[in-house]
Amino acid sequence: MILSFLTASGAPGATTCILGLALQWPRPILLLEASVGSPVLAGYCRGEIPHDRGLLGLLAGQRDNTLAVALELSAIRLPGINAHLVPGFTSHQQVQRGTKALWSDLIPLLQSVSAAGTDVMIDAGRYGQSAFPEPLLAASDHVLHVLRNDLPSVAAAARTVPAVQACLRDAPGSRVGAVVVGGQPPYAPAGVVDVLDVPLVAAVPFSPDHAETIRAGKQPPRGFERSALLVALAELGRNLNLYESPAQVSHV
Secondary structure, eight states: OEEEEEESSSOOSHHHHHHHHHHHOSSOEEEEEOSBSOHIIIIITTTOSOOOOSHHHHHHHHHTTOHHHHHHHHOEEOTTSSEEEEOOBSSGGGOOTTHHHHHHHHHHHHHHHHHTTOEEEEEEEETTSTTOOHHHHHTOSEEEEEEESSHHHHHHHHHHHHHHHHHTTTOTTOOEEEEEESOSSSOOHHHHHHHHTSOEEEEEOOOHHHHHHHHSOOOOOTTGGGOHHHHHHHHHHHHHHHOSSGGGOOOO
């Protein structure tokens, strides 16, 4: 399975959702940060693992026709999760014109990784950013748009969703769905997806203390394992694992 996560604006919690899923995922994971920076190394790993490899190494492997080897060498084993991470670029200056070709060349490799039993999770970052990985979206089984349930987030997503759907027009096996972070006020998740006209794949509660435990590697508060956040992310994982086609993902 290949999953892509994207956002339209701000920091709605995509990294937290990805890591929260990974903590409870039933199979090994390859997490690819397809953007600049590494929220996982800086946050979850608390800066204790150096950001000395990642996408730049993949670009070098692409030029040398050794991309498969570069992918293996660029993956870092994450502590506490059955996952390896390919970190993003370390600076905007590293993003090159050949990045779009890199995404396309990565597709068969990621498909091979998935077929061998390791699921791929792609943190695509903010839609429209430099070197946004559009080709990887079309190769994904599920494309998940993570957003908050406030007006700025919904307005930004309303501009982004049609463009993302256009990316998937020639990829009938892929479909975009929404992961809405936040409860009822100001907008209920069901109302948010009605505006966006996409399926609601999961409604995730806004829980800053529990989210910081995941995102920033902080000490878990009491009851963390039974928190509504982890319960919601576990439900998201069950939904994604239950259906082979995103068109079959039910509203939750």
